[in-house]
Amino acid sequence: MSMTMAAIVLGMSVVTYIPRMLPFVLLKGKELPSFWQNILRNVPYATLGALIFPGVLSFHENIVFALIGAAAAFLIAFTGANIIITVLGSIGILTVLSLFM
Incomplete structure (x- = not known):
């Protein structure tokens, strides 16, 4: 795998990981209405x-x-x-x- 492809895969994983983890981090211990x-x-x-x-x-x-x-x-x-x-x-x-x- 070329370095460009590895960087693309790493970038896509970060971009999808952050929106999935933000609600867990920001809403920890809180209850939604x-x-x-x-x-x-x-x-x-x-x-x-x-x-x-x-x-x-x-x-x-x-x-x-x-x-x-x-x-x-x-x-x-x-x-x-x-x-x-x-x-x-x-x-x-x-x-x-x-x-x-």
């Missing part, structure tokens, strides 16, 4: 929606299959399951559905 806690609690589900929705719209084969997958993910997330269970559950439902279609 309940308003902000409620907003941050919904970030994983908003991210999941942002990842799934474009895939549903750009699905090329059978749009019904994509809509069923999105509905399954929505329903699983609505029950309060964490994001990993939501993704794996939706994949599982579509896998079983593809066996019968």
Whole structure:
């Protein structure tokens, strides 16, 4: 690896490390207001929606299959399951559905 590439990797690691550590250092021992806690609690589900929705719209084969997958993910997330269970559950439902279609 050249020195330029090593410097780029080191620089990128510093740039991503600092924003991740600043909240831990600056907010240590402090509690966020309940308003902000409620907003941050919904970030994983908003991210999941942002990842799934474009895939549903750009699905090329059978749009019904994509809509069923999105509905399954929505329903699983609505029950309060964490994001990993939501993704794996939706994949599982579509896998079983593809066996019968």
